[in-house]
Amino acid sequence: MTVCEYRAGLEGIPATQSSISFVDGQRGVLEYRGISIEELAERSSFIETAYLLIWGELPNKDELELFEYEIRNHRRLKYRIRDMMKCFPEGGHPMDALQACAAALGLFYSRRALDDPAYIRAACVRLLAKIPTMVAAFQLMRKGNDPVQPRDDLGYSANFLYMLNEREPDPLAAHVFDVCLTLHAEHTINASTFSALVTASTLTDPYAVVASAVGTLAGPLHGGANEEVIFMLEEIESVENVAPYIDHCIEHKQKIMGFGHRVYKVKDPRATILQHLAEKLFEKYGGDTFYDIALEMERVVHDRLGHKGIYPNVDFYSGLVYRKLGIPTDLFTPVFAISRTAGWLAHWKEQLNENRIFRPTQIYTGTHSSPYVPIQER
Ligand code: SDX
Numbered sequence: 001m002t003v004c005e006y007r008a009g010l011e012g013i014p015a016t017q018s019s020i021s022f023v024d025g026q027r028g029v030l031e032y033r034g035i036s037i038e039e040l041a042e043r044s045s046f047i048e049t050a051y052l053l054i055w056g057e058l059p060n061k062d063e064l065e066l067f068e069y070e071i072r073n074h075r076r077l078k079y080r081i082r083d084m085m086k087c088f089p090e091g092g093h094p095m096d097a098l099q100a101c102a103a104a105l106g107l108f109y110s111r112r113a114l115d116d117p118a119y120i121r122a123a124c125v126r127l128l129a130k131i132p133t134m135v136a137a138f139q140l141m142r143k144g145n146d147p148v149q150p151r152d153d154l155g156y157s158a159n160f161l162y163m164l165n166e167r168e169p170d171p172l173a174a175h176v177f178d179v180c181l182t183l184h185a186e187h188t189i190n191a192s193t194f195s196a197l198v199t200a201s202t203l204t205d206p207y208a209v210v211a212s213a214v215g216t217l218a219g220p221l222h223g224g225a226n227e228e229v230i231f232m233l234e235e236i237e238s239v240e241n242v243a244p245y246i247d248h249c250i251e252h253k254q255k256i257m258g259f260g261h262r263v264y265k266v267k268d269p270r271a272t273i274l275q276h277l278a279e280k281l282f283e284k285y286g287g288d289t290f291y292d293i294a295l296e297m298e299r300v301v302h303d304r305l306g307h308k309g310i311y312p313n314v315d316f317y318s319g320l321v322y323r324k325l326g327i328p329t330d331l332f333t334p335v336f337a338i339s340r341t342a343g344w345l346a347h348w349k350e351q352l353n354e355n356r357i358f359r360p361t362q363i364y365t366g367t368h369s370s371p372y373v374p375i376q377e378r
Pocket residue numbers: 009186187188189190191220221222223225254255256257258259260261262263308310313314315
């Protein structure tokens with residue numbers, strides 16, 4: 001079968017069918033299983049949203065309690081994973097550490113019963129439960145401290161902030177963080193989800209699926225943009241420097257981090273919610289001078305690039321929220337991964353329902369019948 005034209009980055013080419021989420025990039029709409037992101041951010045919790053994404057419908061009270069209970073019971077790490085982490089260099093990026101740890105889970109849970117619903121559920125629970133513990137443990141261990149054990153009396157988000165900062169967060173911080181997780185949980189077939197699908201389609205184990213997705217999320221054009229935004233704000237330094245910085249980027253064809261999207265041609269709805277969350281935190285804990293720079297950036301980029309549909313994406317305001325929550329800059333992308341694990345798992349499960357291995361074609365641009373030149377003659 002020969003099909004159509006080649007498009008760089010597969011722009012506009014459907015690579016799968018899915019009922020998990022929907023984006024209308026012209027209107028700035030995002031829905032998970034048909035429910036708007038605004039409503040989920042307002043009324044749901046991350047764990048409930050993860051259940052919705054993976055199992056296709058909102059859980060009833062008992063189902064939610066059971067899911068929360070299962071996750072609480074799987075938060076601890078095997079001591080060998082912790083020992084493995086001790087050998088990681090402190091200067092290594094936490095996304096690399098996370099990718100290695102996610103893959104290492106496959107060593108402990110090597111049974112691969114992809115047609116067994118109990119196996120699928122256990123893998124989902126384990127990954128959702130352990131990934132936050134891995135991120136927090138790496139943070140403490142690279143500072144030379146023992147990791148903090150999870151606390152069963154704390155919810156998912158409060159427990160993560162507790163393990164990370166070694167103190168219980170106040171309810172607003174825990175709530176805002178939970179909304180951030182809900183907002184990042186799923187986004188159709190983005191690069192890391194595509195990576196997860198390709199890996200899943202070989203029928204490998206779910207730990208390899210998530211590890212491959214973590215590696216893909218790390219890049220600065222994808223999830224890694226959230227920490228790049230902070231480096232950019234640091235470099236800009238003041239509101240007066242914004243316009244010259246943007247003009248310089250445009251003139252030298254450099255990407256402005258946290259702006260632009262393959263699908264959205266208006267402001268990403270998640271960026272709007274994250275901006276409100278940042279403002280809530282500033283009201284309670286005091287402002288951030290970076291926010292003034294960010295607002296000016298949004299204004300100038302709208303002025304210069306609005307006609308091309310370049311607006312803030314999810315990664316633009318998330319860093320300002322995370323900074324206020326005391327999360328170190330290089331953990332922003334791992335935090336994205338904690339949340340997106342829900343979406344990756346939902347796509348893994350969906351892929352298994354009607355699997356066919358991904359094996360696209362290519363357009364060959366090389367030569368044919370070339371002579372082999374012996375090494376002495378080269
Ligand atoms: C995420 O796909 C998802 O859903 C991802 C995500 C998710 O939830 O999973 O939403 C999360 O990855 C958000 C994106 C984070 N990345 C960044 O913030 C990095 C900066 N943004 C860009 O590099 C870019 O906009 C992408 C990578 C997000 C999208 O790339 P595309 O669709 O391949 O677009 P492109 O690079 O080909 O740009 C098209 C045009 C170009 O202009 P022309 O050459 O046609 O004149 O738009 C311009 C680009 O120069 N452009 C930008 C720009 N983004 C696009 N110009 C300046 N700064 C930018 N950020």
